[in-house]
Amino acid sequence: MQNDDARNLLLGMMQAAIAAADPATVLARHLPAKPAGRCIVVGAGKSAAAMALAVETAWPDVDLSGVVVTRYGHTVPTRRIAVRQAAHPVPDRAGLDAAGAILRAAEQAGPEDLVLALISGGGSALMSLPVDPLTLDDKIAVNRLLLASGLAIDDMNRIRRRLSRLKGGGLARAAAPARLVTLAISDVPGDDPAAIAPGPTVPDPTATEDLSHLVETLGPALPDAARRILLAPGRPQDPFTVDYRLIATPQMSLQAAAEVARAAGVTPVLLGDALEGEAAQMGVVMAGIARAVATHGTPARAPAVLLSGGEGTVTLGGKSPGRGGRNTEFLLALAQALQGHAGIHALAVDTDGIDGTEDAAGAIIAPATLATAREAGLDPRRYLAGHDSYSFFDAAGALLRTGPTLTNVNDFRAILVL
Numbered sequence: 001m002q003n004d005d006a007r008n009l010l011l012g013m014m015q016a017a018i019a020a021a022d023p024a025t026v027l028a029r030h031l032p033a034k035p036a037g038r039c040i041v042v043g044a045g046k047s048a049a050a051m052a053l054a055v056e057t058a059w060p061d062v063d064l065s066g067v068v069v070t071r072y073g074h075t076v077p078t079r080r081i082a083v084r085q086a087a088h089p090v091p092d093r094a095g096l097d098a099a100g101a102i103l104r105a106a107e108q109a110g111p112e113d114l115v116l117a118l119i120s121g122g123g124s125a126l127m128s129l130p131v132d133p134l135t136l137d138d139k140i141a142v143n144r145l146l147l148a149s150g151l152a153i154d155d156m157n158r159i160r161r162r163l164s165r166l167k168g169g170g171l172a173r174a175a176a177p178a179r180l181v182t183l184a185i186s187d188v189p190g191d192d193p194a195a196i197a198p199g200p201t202v203p204d205p206t207a208t209e210d211l212s213h214l215v216e217t218l219g220p221a222l223p224d225a226a227r228r229i230l231l232a233p234g235r236p237q238d239p240f241t242v243d244y245r246l247i248a249t250p251q252m253s254l255q256a257a258a259e260v261a262r263a264a265g266v267t268p269v270l271l272g273d274a275l276e277g278e279a280a281q282m283g284v285v286m287a288g289i290a291r292a293v294a295t296h297g298t299p300a301r302a303p304a305v306l307l308s309g310g311e312g313t314v315t316l317g318g319k320s321p322g323r324g325g326r327n328t329e330f331l332l333a334l335a336q337a338l339q340g341h342a343g344i345h346a347l348a349v350d351t352d353g354i355d356g357t358e359d360a361a362g363a364i365i366a367p368a369t370l371a372t373a374r375e376a377g378l379d380p381r382r383y384l385a386g387h388d389s390y391s392f393f394d395a396a397g398a399l400l401r402t403g404p405t406l407t408n409v410n411d412f413r414a415i416l417v418l
Helices: 003-019 048-058 093-107 136-149 153-162 170-175 212-218 224-231 250-263 279-296 326-338 369-375 380-385 389-395
Strands: 039-044 064-071 082-086 114-120 179-185 244-248 267-278 304-313 344-350 362-365 411-417
Touching (some): 003 304, 003 344, 039 170, 114 170, 212 224, 250 304, 304 326, 326 344, 326 362, 380 389
Parallel strands (some): 064 082, 267 304
Antiparallel strands (some): 304 411, 344 411
């Protein structure tokens, strides 16, 4: 297989993974029975607009109304469901206003109505309605701390639920006594509904947990109002009925990519859809597995592709970071560890089309990428140490720019060993 063939195969697997999570093709078969009365649609996430359009398309004869919020640039035209846009990953005033509109729409539902909640990754920042006395500025400060903390996503979500009026079941309580059905696209390890967006329509499983250890981790920069709320004893929640339907997950996307590999005569090895940890360290570990395939034929003989999903983290510490996201950081560490190993190509992207806060989904490397970059005067070690992986791959011509994909099943990584 030539370099161009390897690249095309990696891109084909990526496209299959994204297509498997496209609301336009997967949402309709998960809809409940059409309501006799009104259907009020609410929702938040990077896929919210595309999901709303899919509902409108599937139900042309249903009395639809409502409001959803998505990230700037991730909208599509709708006719009956209002689409708002807001900032991600740090909340802004538009997200606060959208969250208020979503809350009011849910509260208007009566016992004969259906409330359809469309939930996808990114909903936490996009639908930001802090508990009193927290302000929007407080929430922005907390979010910035979380993004730089290196905390696991589960710990971040413990904090987000505790500080929100809508997360942790708040949206479900607002919709009562109407029937509530949630359609969700998972972007989290393990597909835990309480962690997707995080959990506006399901009870908070950590509502009574002691969060003092997380407060200590975030340190003195944590706003005082947030500190007091997080240190106060959590309140038990009343149980409620949950109808929660996952329409797309990271595992489904990995399986779709695996089928593309098999059709090309390449053995897929699914390493898991819930990998977590420091992105750079994950790159080093994955390089070791890829070398084992090339050298020893374990866990599979070449040609093989290592497929994985989940969400890495990048801990910035006290350093002033460069430009980059967890996927480009993973890939730069992988390339550095492989040192141009013959026959190993790799791709890593965020399936929403935006790795971190940049305009690229991720990047792609070939055996010659590192040598070519060095010839151009690029020192991969310096870029990695400065968390400046976007700049490295931009200069090396290896970034992948898909634009917003209107879905999100978290990270997709493929390492092809020929």
